[in-house]
Amino acid sequence: MEPIQLISDNFIEENCDFKSLIEGLREGFSTDKIEVPLRHHHDFSNPEENKDSTLLLMPAFQPGRDLGVKIVTVSPNNGKYDLPSIQGTYIYLDAHKGNIKAILDAKSLTGKRTAATSALASSYLSRKDASSMLMIGTGALAINLIQAHASVRPIKQVYVWGRTLQKAQLVCDALKDFPFRCIAVATIEEVISQVAIISSATLSPVPLVFGKWLKEGQHLDLVGAYKKDMREADDEAILRSSVFLDTYQGGLKESGDILIPLNNGVITRESIKADLFELCCNKKSGRTSDTEITFFKSVGHALEDLVAAAYFYKEFNLKSETNV
The missing domain is CATH 3.30.1780.10 (ornithine cyclodeaminase, domain 1)
Known part of the structure; x- marks a missing residue:
């Protein structure tokens, strides 16, 4: 053996x-x-x-x-x-x-496969010319998500927000040798409307991303909020977006970012455009215009x-x- x-x-x-x-x-x-x-x-x-x-x-x-x-x-x-x-x-x-x-x-x-899955989704959902990114969260996933997104899109500018500016700076320091500029920021609001991709990986029980801040053409990548009562984006964000999941199996049952607006009648099951199986099989389309806001929720899949x-x-x- x-x-x-x-x-x-x-x-x-x-x-x-x-x-x-x-x-x-x-x-x-x-x-x-x-x-x-x-x-x-x-x-x-x-x-x-x-x-x-x-x-x-x-x-x-x-x-x-x-x-x-x-x-x-x-x-x-x-x-x-x-x-x-x-x-x-x-x-x-x-x-x-x-x-x-x-x-x-x-x-x-887990860090590598999660980040790679988000980048796989981004290859269908973010604009091909996306050159800027906001990373919300400073945990182990942050560095991986930035690297993965930069492997499928021409990222030149990255902003990082965390619970402390010091933690955000540590993420930037770890990426100092990569071919993009990385800046720690004190607030999400000051940069969120300037970037093409917003990636969030936190354990926050309440929204950190608000629809009123979003602009046309952005891609929202939500990786945290792994419980039914947790969410990283508010109702307005999901209402303004075309919504995609990694899988229907997990996304419709485990994620507060989807379950809460579903249960409150903000969205319906039919509001979900596609999951990664459908995107990768070319059964359904991802982004359809440069002005569309896309919303990807990842809960992880075996x-x-x-x-x-x-x-x-x-x-x-x-x-x-x-x-x-």
Whole structure:
């Protein structure tokens, strides 16, 4: 039996080519061969924090080829312990014989696949000439989202907003060697109307993006607000936009950014233009004009993890062969 490969966050961070990963995801979303059960989502009490934590189990499999499951916990208050709020492990297996091929640290795997998925959506939904971006949030996803968006669009100017200007500056400092200018900003409102792409990845329970600030032609990429009672954009933002999801399966059931306006009658199920399966299969169109405002909500999908695990497993073995 082949040994189980242990693929670390460091390897994933150092060996991710976003363009290649995005194309892998495009292929994954355009096939019907990958089966993905609805993920298990369990909120559980965390008495010491007086705030619920979450357990997520995300399986996916391509019969006869490979399968995997991600085990994730979300602990919103972990910042005060200098720990990430999202932690997890990915188990990657052979779907034919059932043996484990690799165990991957899920932190970087999730960050890379999430950012690549947003960039995949952007390739259909943002303007092709989009050269500016606002990043809302300074967590682990921020740097990945900026890099991924810049891999599909000619980004030259990036603004970063966080709960503190110091945290926003740290993100900018980490990107100082990239071919775009990165500036930390004190408020969202001061720059949001100036950019082509707005990406938000926060744990905010209340909207940070307001429709009154948006302008024609913008693309809104919402990655945070992972619970039914959380949202990053208000009703006016969704009403002014053409709305797209990563998947109907998760987007219509787990995201407050979609569920709250749906339940309040602000939008209907028919308001959703398409998901990534339909976009990647060319069954439905993305952006249709330069003046359209597009709204993409990502909640995460186990297909993304399986595709990313296969990508990094291949890269790991290629590197191992090279080093022999």
